[in-house]
Amino acid sequence: MSAGEKDGRPPAPGAPSDEPISLEKDLERLTVPERSLFEEAGATPEALLGTRRANPLSVVVEALKMTSGLVAIVAFGLAGDFFAGDLGTITKLVLAAAAIFAACLLLSFAVWRARTWELTAEGVRLCWGLGWGPFSRRSLTIPYEHIHTVSMNSSLLDRVFGLLTLDLDTGAAASEGDASKISGLRAGEADVLRAELFRRKRAASGQTGVGEKDVPLDDAPAEGRPLATFSLAGRELALAAASQMSAGSQALALVVLLVNGANQLIEWGLLDVVGRGDELMAGISPVVVPAVLAFLAVALLLGAAVSFVVNLVRYAGYRVERFEDRVVVEHGLLSRSSRALAAGRVQYVAVRQGIIRQLIGYAEVTAQVVATPGEKDGEPSGSVLLHPFIRVGEVDAFLAEVLPDCAGVLGSVELGRLGPVARRRAVVRAVIWWPFATAIFFGVHWLFGFSGLLESAAWLLEPLLVAAAVLSVVLLVGFVADALRAWGAARYGQTARELVLVTGGLTRLTVIAPRARLQRMEVRANPFQRRAGVATLSVRTAASDADGLDLRDLPADAADELLSWYRPRA
Structure with missing residues (x-):
């Protein structure tokens, strides 16, 4: 982790003053010169006045996005004719692409013409709809005080044209969809608009002087410099990427892709294996295992x-920057993302460690906020990445700069551990499925043998059955190992104002939840738990994601103590 002067900004308090070599920033500027997400575009606050539309370039961008998907479908449908030697397929594809682009361009222009946004005294007013039939005119006003996060995103195609999209997340129902998005903004315009939204949010929440919300934009107080700035150097960036690798899932995706590709080649007649299973297996059986x-x-x-x-x-x-009332996180090379969250809206902080990061002593820090259910940049929308790669011992110091309300907790809290009975119950939960899976396996094996399928398609079924048996044993060992690691790592405790829970085995999760953010705490025990003297603790905040807020089989007296801490009596 490094913090220091960046883009003319002063170094963070207490941080080293040497500036790291920002290789990724140079790559970003080379990829899209002078059009990266955070380049200044000369925007002024006066440009935000009145009713606004997206930049006209967004008409072409949206048309290209729609065209690419439709053309891909048409190309896939014509692939069989192309492989059969029909060169006229190329002409058909070009003509179809031109017609599709023209239709998409007209549709994109109509949508652009109908969609507007405006900053009013009450909130951001967004209007859309063509005004006839099922596309009737609609409008949505988002009060400034209800805005929790403002995401600023730019896909690779958007960045080529220098455009951005602001996504205003209030944590409302997912039915809003794209209604709360302001797209087609230039870089400087988007940055100024986001700063103005948070300025009006402060005014609406009573955090600034009376009447600031109605102050003209050109008389608004200047946006202050960040109070703290953190970034990743080139070596730390490489280690962060390497320690977060998911080789298994990517390998599975590649295998599925190859299987689907082979199946498509068979359908096109380019790969003839129908009725030749036994012949093929006889030819490769000596080398099948290697x-x-x-x-x-x-x-x-x-x-x-x-x-x-x-x-x-x-x-x-x-890069993460903390201002007086918000935290701004930026990352991404091709598809650039920037999320600004109101510091007072953070529900809890999560420190996550995969198996590799547990071994080297590093972690990922995220903040959980109230957000519309769904995903942003491959992550739950309510999860905001604060730092992708930081030493565990430096988490408290990092939070002291970025989220002071959650700082100093990990270094001061006393954590309790689960007892031996929890270990026994964890192992039982990990293995209880295996006898049923084994019975199903033998049942399927008998069914195949009884029906004659095992003899007629032995070249295919026997390897699959052997692979299923080996996989079940591997899963059994993995689940037991994960259960034992989870039991050994589980912790619980509280300070005067925060609850701390540590859960997970192969992936360890430490949650810091302020008591003021806890909306519900439940202690429950089934008959087996009551007999063993343990209970399950379940905690919920206003955030939709509840990952890491449940802890099984902690001592019943400790669970009651936490419940008393949550609802103190005089």
């Missing part, structure tokens, strides 16, 4: 490489 092992090894290596590149692109250009 071939399978080699294929899995190559798939895992490719999966690790793909995962590393994806994480590198995702974390590139990372």
